[in-house]
Each structure stands twice: as structure tokens, then as C-alpha cells.
Amino acid sequence: MRYLPLNEDDRAAMLDRIGVSGIDALFADIPQEARLDGLIDGLPTHASEMDVERHFTALSKQSLSAGDVPFFCGGGAYRHFVPASVDHLIQRSEFLTAYTPYQPEIAQGTLQTLFEFQTQVAQITGMGVANASMYDGSTATAEAVRMAARITRRHKCILAPGLHPHYSKTVCTAVEGETVHIQAMDPAMGEDRTIAQELDDDTACIVVQNPNVFGELVDLAPLADAAHAVGALLIAVTTEVVSLGLIQNPGEMGADIVAAEGQSIGNGLSFGGPYVGLLACRDDRKFIRQAPGRFAGQTVDATGKTGYVLTLSTREKHIRREKATSNICTNSGLCTLAFTIHLSLLGACGFAKLAELNHARACVLADRLDALSGVEVLNTSFFNEFTVRLNGDAAKIVETLAKKDVLGGIPAARLFGGGPFDDLLLISVTETNTDDDFDALVTALQEAL
């Protein structure tokens, strides 16, 4: 067994030193009737590295990989190009095989990168501060809602019509044990100004996604004003963080808390996880005290040298236990590192250009599709994802396209569970899409319609 260093001589000598006759003496506290004497039923015995690799390679081939075909899926997970140096760096032993930085003197590598991450997230969102990550965008959104309820001591949360339905459901589930109630507005493409009518003096927050789930851009400023007028908070959600390189950031538009999916930067699709949730808020003690998760903070050592530590942990579960702001412990460490490295390779210029490139290529495809008969682009504005109405059932058409090796997008009905969305398709374009990909999609759609 290649991962187990002890040999039989070692084991015998160690048992002898412990003073027991055999290994089972160490398991004597397991009740007799619950002991497993033989091997676990239904499992094979050990396998060589080569055999395991063979098995997984065969499994891998049973899926259609995004990189092998023209690919247009978004809906909260986006395929961007990640530089090779990112994956190399995150596999360095010292990053990959370190634990949460509980001993800061020998964890400055992790702690300093977390501090850099927090700063970058604050910068691109236009917020005062950011935490050291959440699991993903949807759980960050749920935690932001709970945080807003604690800050305002109010109980109602309004989910805007353009919030990703899986995010809405995650939020609803997350507050089930609490006194917060969720008012989810009927899904709609245009961001509904009627949100303002739902606001009252028990409203803790409104949750608005930008770009919204249909790809439409939303001016958050009037919504922030309306929320603030009744003492409520605006939570801005972003599932495509690259958009922040080109459109006004939530801080500028008056958001109080930002919850975002950071996967687009540095992290692959990976069938839905692991991803990296971003959570940023106003630089206000009241907000920071109620924030979930960890913070890295700057300080000095005994000789006055600058260093970093995990801080403000009196909010956290290991100190506060049942009164903690969240139960989150392990979060997205290595994914935050990938995010930070990729974003530092981009820098301000690269980040802005990447965003512009995404938008420009999406515009080019949207124009081509809009010219097709049976296809109508519904958005008046968008970043790199837009919604089209097809002359037919979008889910069936997507299946037809897949048979021609084109992954043409996400049927809206898959997100909304049917409803009046059967003919809507969400199409996402990134810098990875070539002109050939566009040709393939156009041709395949023409044949399918």
C-alpha cells in the first residue's frame, strides 16, 4: 500500500511499546455487536496508481468536455481561459498541503495572499472590505441575507425578479430555521421598479443580481436609494465577476453588501465546484461585526515587522459557538489563491480588456443570432450573456445541438423548472469562443429550427 509507511516490524514494535497484544486491543471500545471483522462488503481491494488512472480516464471520456466543442453555457458558471502559471502555483506543496492558517508565524504565505485577495475583491466591487471567501456565490448570497437581517434587526427580504433561481432557492432554504421570511418576486427579464412598492419598515434587504439571470444589466442606484429610504440594505449579487471590468461596480451604485461568484477568475467549471464565493461590504464596524466567515488582518510581530493573522474571530463558531454569525469553517482557500494569482496576472489593464473582449464577442454573436429567423435576442443590454427566444422548445433544441457536438447554452426552463420559459435560451460568450464556434452555433441552430 503505497501511501502507508509502516511495515510489519514497525507495527509489532509499536504495539509492544504501547503494551498491547494486538491491533484489536486498540479498538476494544467498539461495541462487540458493531465490530466489522472482515472487509467492507461490496468494495474491491487496493489498486495500483496505473489501474486507478485507467479507470478515471475511461470515466472522463464518457462526458463531453467544454473545451472539445463550441461551448456557450453560463448561468452562473463561466468558461474562461486560466493561465498555466495559476495552476502551477496553486499546486505548490506549501499552498496545497497547508491547513487553515491557525499558526500565523508559519502561515504568512496563506495569510498574505488572503489579505491580497480581500483587497482585490474590495477593489473590483468598489466596497470597503471583503472577507476571506465563502463556498460559492449562492451560499455567499444566503449568508449576506442573514447578515442583513442581523444588521437591521428586521425580518423581510425581497428577492428581485432577475435573481438566479438556484440562488433564490438556496437563500430560502438557508433562512428556514430563522425568523427571516423571503418574498421572491416572479421572475422577469426587466428589472422591476415595482420592488420599491414592496419595501416597508420591516424590510432588511433587497437582493438584486447584476447582470441578472437573463443577462440584462440593472441600474442598482435607484434601487439602493429606495431601499435606503426605508432603512433597508441593498445586496448586490454578481455571478459573472468579469463584468466588473466593464460595468459600474456595485459600490459606485450604492450597494451595502456584495455577494458574488468568483469562479470566472482562476477557477475552472469543474461541474459546479469547488468555486469561490466573494462577500464584500461597507467598511463599517456594524457590518464587519455581523459578517460571516474569516478575515485576514494586518498587524506586527514582537519585533515590529508587518505580518498577517486571522482576526475578528470573536464572531466565529469556535469562540461564539451557537451565537456565531455563521457556522462556516473550511471555505475556499485554494480557489481564492487561484483567483488572486489570476487577477494579479490580469491587473487593471488586463481585467478591463478581458471584460471588453467578452462583451464585444457577445455583441458580435448576438447580432448574428438576431438576424436568424426563429431567433430573437430579448435583451436591451447585457455583458457576456443574453437570452434568446427560439421558435421551439429550448431544451429539445439544446439536446439536438448537443448531438451535433455543440453545447449551445442553458434552457431557461432548466433553471426555473418550466413555466413560461420553455422557448428561452441563455447564451454565454467568453474570450474562449472563436469565430468558428459562432459559425457552428449559427449553422446548428438553423438546422434545428
Place this chain on the structure above:
Amino acid sequence: MAMNSTGRPTAPAQPLDPGADLQTFSGSRGLAQVEPLLHKVGSPEKCGVDLADVPNHTARLGNLKRQNPVDLPGLSEPEAMRHYVRLSQRNYAIDLGLYPLGSCTMKHNPRLNEKLARLPGFADVHPLQPQSTVQGALALMDELSHWLMAITGMDAVALSPKAGAHGEWCGMMCIRAAIEERGELGKRRRVLVPQSAHGTNPATAAACGFDIDELPADATGRVDMEVLRRKIGPDVAAIMLTNPNTCGLFERDIREIADLVHEAGGYFYCDGANLNAIMGKTRVRDLGVDAMHINLHKTFSTPHGGGGPGAGPVVLSKRLRNYAPVPYLVRDGQSLALVEDEAQSEAKPFGRMSAFHGQMGMFVRALAYMMSHGSDGLRRVSEDAVLNANYLLARLSDEMSPAYPGVCMHEALFDDDFLKDTGVTTLDFAKAMIDEGYHPMTMYFPLVVHGAMLIEPTETESKESLDRFADTLLALAKAAKSGAAARFTEAPLLAPLRRLDETRAARSPVLRWQET
């Protein structure tokens, strides 16, 4: 002050390190490089990626185009490599040395698993591709489920929780849903949690809306059965119990505990953080458990990555399986499918835990780990993990004070009795370990033991490694007892930084870089 191997002070006037007084001009010291913050070395116009030209287009940004440039530092690729490699060298890691953090299971991370997680059929598939195009990825999830259920003997598994605490919440929400269906949510308010529990347990139960009732430990470090019998009643929703518990001990009365909770109409949630001690030796089902999360990033060796990502699948008993959240996997003839919508479900899912299906990257690594070991290897893992911990317990007991008598499971717990009157605290002792080239053990946890030191070596340490570690700790313990307090209270002296001012960090928080 230097120290010989028997712990007697030698030539106390000599500096610990003859080079310690040398002040370098660069701030770096040989291979120990200093590296400023990204925001001091980078600049907005620098870029380490080449991007294609932007095609002609008519922008569709409405009136939301950004007016001000993004403020963000950039680096060329060589500068980025150097920045992050230098930072990496300021970290301790399992690949560098023994990492005895109790309850954290810091074991070797096989690189095969990294390679397999990057295969395109797992790493480069979208969660919302047509399900007909991701059958390989679904098959992997199905195989992982099979292994987790076989190891635990349980009836179902929910794969979507993203870490241990998320898994706890999933399991407790299943329990909540079951109680709600029985119409008893109003009266079953109490969740019993031992004082020795991980802090996530009470935080989780509270997040599910339950009241927490603490259970004390008895003199042997286990649940006090008399108190439990007194506290159990018709208003108890569940007990949350870690087994082996955080004192590193198997809860001998676990079946009676399960029976008591079940007879009172409640459920048994087991925190699976310590599964590494018992897999292949007993099945969780046979202990009476209703729900348990499994930390793939502990037991099944997916890397900790400096704080994640983890994965926390939850195994469920027959009584709870119907309440597992969406999405979940079903077999439909020859093919596999995900049930993503509660409305389409034939069961009664309590809800949705996150946007997608769980931590695929961790699933691949964990399954590769399990298949490499097989049923024989996994049993051996538990045996060697427990053997290694007991070997350390036996050797260290020569100078250190075990918290409880007898053998332990996969981690050995000591209190600070052996440091009494030495002027050295558990914290000082831990920091002195850093100077010796070791990551400290878990300190001051569990809370039921004074000055606790919880040591978990895992099965991937050799006997030689354990002996070196034990020799070092024994020497430190002797040094502390012989009055060499200064080497502890000042420690670490040899790490990249000396002790950090955590009070200052919390009192005037600096949470981001800002131009001064």
C-alpha cells in the same frame, strides 16, 4: 540559549544562533526571502496575460459602462511566479513535515488525485450541460456514493454540501424536515451537544433554529450517561455527537445513546470529522446513527489548500433519506440523471444547499484515494492511524500528561498538568515546536480539558518520523520542567516572524491594503 539532547542548558551565554545578530541590508536572510504585498510590487499597467484584439461591435451596456478605471495591481508572469513562490515559502505544509493538528486529519495528499481531478471530463464540464453529455461525471458521483454508503452502511448520501459545517447543516435540516413532517417542530426544540463538540455543532443547530443544551463529559472523557438520561425527553430533536469524540476516545455507550435518543423520538446526528479512526472497523449504521457528514478533505485526503475547498457529503439512514436536498442522483435505466427541482422530486427534499451539485473536484480526488486503498487499505488506514496515535501517546506520556488514562483512537489528548509551575503555557509550548520545525498540535481544544493539546499524527507518518517528533517533544517537556521558560515564552525565534500581535489586529482592524 542552546540545549543539548537531554535538555540540560549548555553555555547559556552563547547566542542561540550565531548569525541571529546579523542585520542584512535587503531584509531577506539567505533563502528566507521577504516579499512585499502585491499592491506594493504590482502596478495597474502591468499585465501577465496576452489578450486578443477587441472586435468592432456596438456596445450594449445601456448607461452602465464603467466611468472610472479599475484600481488593481498587475504583474508580468515572471514577477507573479516569483511573488507567489516566495510567499509559498513562508508556509508550513504536510509535504514539509508532520502536521499533528488534532481533529484535522492532515495526511499525505497523493498527487495522482490532483492529476485525475484535472481530466477534462471532470474539470472542464459545466454543471448545466445537458445531462446526456455528462454521464461520466454523474457515474463518478454514483461510484463515490456507493463507496460512502458501503463504508458507513447507510442508506443514502447527499453529495452537495461543500464542507463539513455545510454537511452538518444538511444533516440537521433533514432532521428538522422529518420532525416538521411529524408535526412536532413546535415542541421538539432541544439539541443535545457535548461540551467537547466542535464549535460548528452548536452553531449549526442554532442556524437550524434549535436551542442548544450542553452535555458535560464524565471522568473518562465521554458523554456523562447519567446527565444524558436526565436530559433526554420528548422535546429533544436530536443529539449531535462526534465519534470518536474530540478527546480522541470512542464513545463506548454509543449504542445506548442512540437507543435513548430514538426511544425519545429524536435523531442521532454524528459529526464524522473523526471517521479516519474507524472506517473498516465498524459501520456507522451499526452504531445507530441517522445522519453523518464526511469530510472528504480529512478522511479521504483531498488537500486542505490553506483553508479549503472541502466537501461534506452526508450519509443518511432510511428514516431521513427522503429529505435529502436537491439536486440528487437517480438511475434511469442505463443512464443517470440529476433531480434538480423540488417539484419534480418524488421524495420530500428539504431544499437546496447551493447553486450546483457539490464539489466535483473533491469527489474525484476522494474516490481516487478510496480506490487506491480498497476495502483492505481503508481498514489498514484506520488501524495505522490509531496505532500511530497510541504510539505517540505511549512515548509522550514519559514526560507529558495524558488527559485520560488508557488507549486512544486516532488522536492523543494531553492537558497542561506537566507544565504546572514551569511558567510555560500550552501556547508557549506550541510556539516552541515551531522553532523545532514542527507545526503545533491543536491547542486549547477540546474545551473540557485544561490547556488541551490534541495530537493527530495520521497513518501516513513513518515510525522514524514519529520517533523524531516524540524525541523533540520529550526534550521540550524536559526543558520546560528544568526552568528554561524563556525559550518558550519568547518562541518562535526561528520562524519567518515572531509572535504576532493579535489583539492589535482585532482592536484596530486593517482588512485591506490602502494607499497611504
